[in-house]
Amino acid sequence: MAGYIAEIAIGKHIGNGHFGDVHLATDPVHGQVAVKIIAKKNTDTPEKWAADKAEFLTEAQNLASAAHPNIVPVYHLVQSPDGLSIQYCMKYCAGGSLQVAFDTGPSTLHMVRKVGTEVLLGLGALHARGMIHRDIKPANILLDETGVARIGDFGLVTDKLIFGYADKAGYNDHLAYEVWHQGMTSTKTDIWAFGMTLYRLLHGDAWYKESNLPRLEIKNGGFCQKLKWLPHIPQRWRRAIRSMMHDDPASRSQSVGQVQAAFSGLPTDPEWVCEINGPQVNWARQQGSRTFRVEWNRTSQRKQSWRAWSEPTNGTGRNRALGGSGGEVGSVQANNDLTEFFKG
Incomplete structure (x- = not known):
């Protein structure tokens, strides 16, 4: 893991995120990369900005240790020449995010099982290292140049800022029941958000918007029983997703391994x-x-x-x-x- 260096050539803007913009860039070691730029706020004092930079560096070192084929590699953290921004340098995933698939419409069972299986492998690697993602959603699942799904944009969200972040980043539909009532996350909240991600991919944006806003319903309990399903989604898929989204974490799928076992046998034929x-x-x-x-x-x-x-x-x-x-x-x-x- 490199420290603060300033040798990255920033290219065109390719995406927006809550914590900063994402650009294509050229790195002298890794070639074409993606860079998330986190800029100093006007309200930040020099002392606060220095503390934030130190925290970002520590976090980037943690993220770089989470090497796995289904996780977007974080190569290093760089500081801009003027010192007013921090740049996360990571693998560029040419296939973009699954937000595009969600916006386009319902994905097929085959596609959702494929990317879901790959996400579970990456999520299992994070959990095995004692890390929680806290931000599983279609926009944070990226497809690399070979079409393999990789989990990205993790490690910046903390329990301390989960609600403020979720509200501003449009993520509060993915906060599990216990987060609303206890304000704490765990590996079980990642499983809940994974279930919601599967549901969204299977149904697409237009169908999703026909239901009441989840952020208004989840905290009341029983949300997984209120999901509105497209009629072609098999009952086994429905049961599996509902089990991931149970209100009680103890009654939820106990681990990524258990989710994988149930997920691997879900039917994908006939493929409508x-x-x-x-x-x-x-x-x-x-x-x-x-x-x-x-x-x-x-x-x-x-x-x-x-x-x-x-x-x-x-x-x-x-x-x-x-x-x-x-x-x-x-x-x-x-x-x-x-x-x-x-x-x-």
């Missing part, structure tokens, strides 16, 4: 691709020479309809009806019927 366009939800999957489609029109709570059919992928042949509502039905019936359809 889901798209949400306002009130309409569409699914599609291909099997052999045919494409299977499902269409759910959600005009209102009382007026919904759905239909499912298969069609020849190459355009040769006839469409085959597979099911449907047979007219307008209420939202509960439509959801229940679709859930049963996808079970088959």
Whole structure:
């Protein structure tokens, strides 16, 4: 771990974070890297800034020790030539963050199980070193140049500033029940946030926003029983995620190893691709020479309809009806019927 050096050439801006901006940069040892720049605040005294820099250096040394294929490596900490900013130098992950996938729409079961498995491996390595991430969310899961998921942006959040950070960084939807009531984090709160991350990736931003704000619901208890599921999500996935998000840490999945054991057997077939366009939800999957489609029109709570059919992928042949509502039905019936359809 290097100390304060000033040999990094800062390039274009590639992202924003609560603690600072992220830029592409060139490092004389590691080549192309990503750099998080944390600048001195106007309100900071020279003494406070000096103390903060010393704390950042100690933290960077801790982070550099957490070497693992599913953790973004922190190479070193550098100080800008004017001494007014600190720069975390880390591996550049060319695939970007999973925030993009979340914003785009629901991810497939296969994709979520893959990245979830990789995140669990990295999280297990952190926990084995006595470290808590405290900030598991789609934006902090990065894909490297080979598509491997790596956990990033850890080590800066502490229990002391968790609420202020979470509120400003849009992270309070990922604070477990006990954090709201006790203000303390643990490896169990990382597991809770991992469960929330899986739920978000499976459903995408548009569906997620249809529910009440989690930050207003979690502290009341029983939040995992209130999750609103897309009907194609299998019951085994639902049970696994709910077990990660239990209010009582003692009743939650006990360790990353236990989560891995349950997670590894979750089904990924059939692999439906889901798209949400306002009130309409569409699914599609291909099997052999045919494409299977499902269409759910959600005009209102009382007026919904759905239909499912298969069609020849190459355009040769006839469409085959597979099911449907047979007219307008209420939202509960439509959801229940679709859930049963996808079970088959």
